[in-house]
Amino acid sequence: MAESIFPPFPPELNDEEFAHLVSETIDWCQAHGLSVRPPPALLEAARNPTNALSSHAPVTLFPSPFPRKNFQDALKIQKVYNELYAKIVQEESWLVNIIEDLSKHDTFISNLYSIHTRISSTGGPSQPLSLGLFRSDYMLHISPSSPPAIHQVEFNTIASSFGGLSSLTSTLHTHLYTTGHYTFSPTSPISISSLPPNPATADLARGLAFAHNAYGPATSSFPKETAILFLVQPNERNIFDQRALEYALTDTHTIVVHRATPADLMAAYANTQRIQATSDPSELKRLYELPRLELEKPTNALIYKPPYARRAYEISTVYFRSMYDPSDYESSDAADLWELRYLIERSNAIKCPSILTHLAGSKKVQQALCAPGELERFLSQRDAEKVRSTFAMIYPLDDSELGRKAQELALNPETAQHYVLKPQREGGGNNVYRGKIPGFLQSIGKDKWPGYILMELIEPPSISNVVLRNGNVEKGGVVNELGVYGVTLWSREKIQENYQAGYLLRTKGVESEEGGVAAGYGCVDSVCLI
Ligand code: ADP
Numbered sequence: 001m002a003e004s005i006f007p008p009f010p011p012e013l014n015d016e017e018f019a020h021l022v023s024e025t026i027d028w029c030q031a032h033g034l035s036v037r038p039p040p041a042l043l044e045a046a047r048n049p050t051n052a053l054s055s056h057a058p059v060t061l062f063p064s065p066f067p068r069k070n071f072q073d074a075l076k077i078q079k080v081y082n083e084l085y086a087k088i089v090q091e092e093s094w095l096v097n098i099i100e101d102l103s104k105h106d107t108f109i110s111n112l113y114s115i116h117t118r119i120s121s122t123g124g125p126s127q128p129l130s131l132g133l134f135r136s137d138y139m140l141h142i143s144p145s146s147p148p149a150i151h152q153v154e155f156n157t158i159a160s161s162f163g164g165l166s167s168l169t170s171t172l173h174t175h176l177y178t179t180g181h182y183t184f185s186p187t188s189p190i191s192i193s194s195l196p197p198n199p200a201t202a203d204l205a206r207g208l209a210f211a212h213n214a215y216g217p218a219t220s221s222f223p224k225e226t227a228i229l230f231l232v233q234p235n236e237r238n239i240f241d242q243r244a245l246e247y248a249l250t251d252t253h254t255i256v257v258h259r260a261t262p263a264d265l266m267a268a269y270a271n272t273q274r275i276q277a278t279s280d281p282s283e284l285k286r287l288y289e290l291p292r293l294e295l296e297k298p299t300n301a302l303i304y305k306p307p308y309a310r311r312a313y314e315i316s317t318v319y320f321r322s323m324y325d326p327s328d329y330e331s332s333d334a335a336d337l338w339e340l341r342y343l344i345e346r347s348n349a350i351k352c353p354s355i356l357t358h359l360a361g362s363k364k365v366q367q368a369l370c371a372p373g374e375l376e377r378f379l380s381q382r383d384a385e386k387v388r389s390t391f392a393m394i395y396p397l398d399d400s401e402l403g404r405k406a407q408e409l410a411l412n413p414e415t416a417q418h419y420v421l422k423p424q425r426e427g428g429g430n431n432v433y434r435g436k437i438p439g440f441l442q443s444i445g446k447d448k449w450p451g452y453i454l455m456e457l458i459e460p461p462s463i464s465n466v467v468l469r470n471g472n473v474e475k476g477g478v479v480n481e482l483g484v485y486g487v488t489l490w491s492r493e494k495i496q497e498n499y500q501a502g503y504l505l506r507t508k509g510v511e512s513e514e515g516g517v518a519a520g521y522g523c524v525d526s527v528c529l530i
């Protein structure tokens with residue numbers, strides 16, 4: 001019954017039309033960078049020493065039907081969400097209370113938070129501006145008694161990815177419409193007015209450009225040129241998504257962008273320490289030709305000389321697509337990696353995001369905002385009500401009355417069927433679902449429970465679509481997750497920029513619990529508004 005709001009989907013094509021659609025899609029993706037690096041299994045047989053090979057990204061062959069009203073609701077509320085999270089960071093004390101509590105049960109959160117306290121105790125951050133490239137994720141909730149509504153899955157404040165690939169997927173589907181692939185079938189609901197534009201790439205890049213320009217000219221005596229630094233994970237398969245933002249910055253905004261992994265920065269920092277310990281002029285000359293990372297005194301300007309460049313740059317903005325997961329800090333140099341994160345936070349560069357902004361994206365904060373009256377601390381009554389209407393029920397797992405009720409629900413295999421258990425992590429693959437919750441909770445011990453939240457499962461309607469993954473076609477039932485991007489640049493007192501920045505539609509097989517595209521569970525899609 002829930003499915004009845006959707007038209008029959010996808011449009012029927014005969015075998016030849018379908019084969020043509022597949023080959024057109026593969027070529028369009030490769031021609032436009034709607035691509036990923038191939039998975040290791042595909043690369044085993046191939047020689048690929050210079051990373052020259054790429055594969056089309058996993059995409060749907062058709063845009064998925066999505067109710068127009070719910071899509072517009074999600075876009076419209078994004079500015080309020082941006083304001084909410086900027087204010088949570090600006091006002092600090094509410095957030096700090098939650099994070100201090102969480103730190104007792106979660107070492108990773110505690111390590112992040114200690115960077116903030118270290119900086120606060122030495123006069124606070126030198127950079128007053130913070131940049132947020134956010135993404136609020138929703139699923140469609142269908143109930144027999146009320147019209148379909150969007151319910152929030154989570155709010156991302158760090159490494160909100162897929163803006164680049166999602167813009168391209170909208171363009172791909174519009175191209176396939178224009179070239180007639182969706183109109184062979186007379187029953188197709190896809191029309192040009194059902195395919196909204198998706199400016200995520202341009203809008204997110206514009207956000208980074210705002211930060212870069214707000215930073216202003218170089219403050220250090222040398223170098224004089226500023227640049228944005230993308231801090232990335234090694235062997236990133238989703239690199240073309242990041243490149244889309246990078247190329248928009250260089251090609252549209254003429255801003256220099258450098259990419260570096262934490263290991264690259266550590267090597268550069270080690271060299272700076274060698275420079276500081278040397279007085280031999282010829283040795284110094286040699287060392288100055290090597291990569292370098294330093295904080296210039298007294299401005300705290302972050303200076304980076306990449307290994308491939310002859311000169312150094314003053315970094316205006318650090319964009320984190322790394323250092324948000326414990327695995328990013330797992331190495332023999334873990335302590336040094338935490339020092340690196342501290343050094344960046346202490347620098348004068350604008351962070352996207354700052355440590356506090358990163359922590360504001362914790363699932364625990366999302367749960368705390370569900371309690372009556374909490375949203376009103378930051379928003380007008382009217383806006384608070386609009387935001388609240390997108391919430392699904394989330395419980396703490398602590399010793400409060402609500403927490404004890406949640407423990408009962410989570411430990412009972414029958415009631416646990418309706419819930420997902422989430423730790424304070426990002427990037428997919430961390431949650432525990434349904435029947436696995438009771439055993440998992442028992443295995444970790446009660447003292448760890450308050451580090452998790454228990455969330456009601458949203459059960460979105462299943463529709464049919466076709467997924468193209470590694471050249472193979474998968475037909476069947478899928479569910480969608482809509483993400484809306486938001487850009488905010490704020491100082492301690494004022495929100496300077498705030499806009500909605502396009503969307504992401506991610507689609508996964510009905511049988512899969514997680515929908516991460518990078519993790520290999522889902523694919524990128526676009527909406528066909530109905
Ligand atoms: P992460 O930060 O790791 O992406 P999420 O909260 O987004 O964590 O959870 C990962 C995935 O799990 C989501 O993309 C979605 O597919 C599924 N999921 C999470 N919460 C819910 C929920 N309340 N109802 C249904 N599915 C959910």
Ligand code: MG
Nearest residue numbers: 154156426427
């Ligand atoms: Mg997330």
Ligand code: MG
Nearest residue numbers: 137154427428
């Ligand atoms: Mg998510």
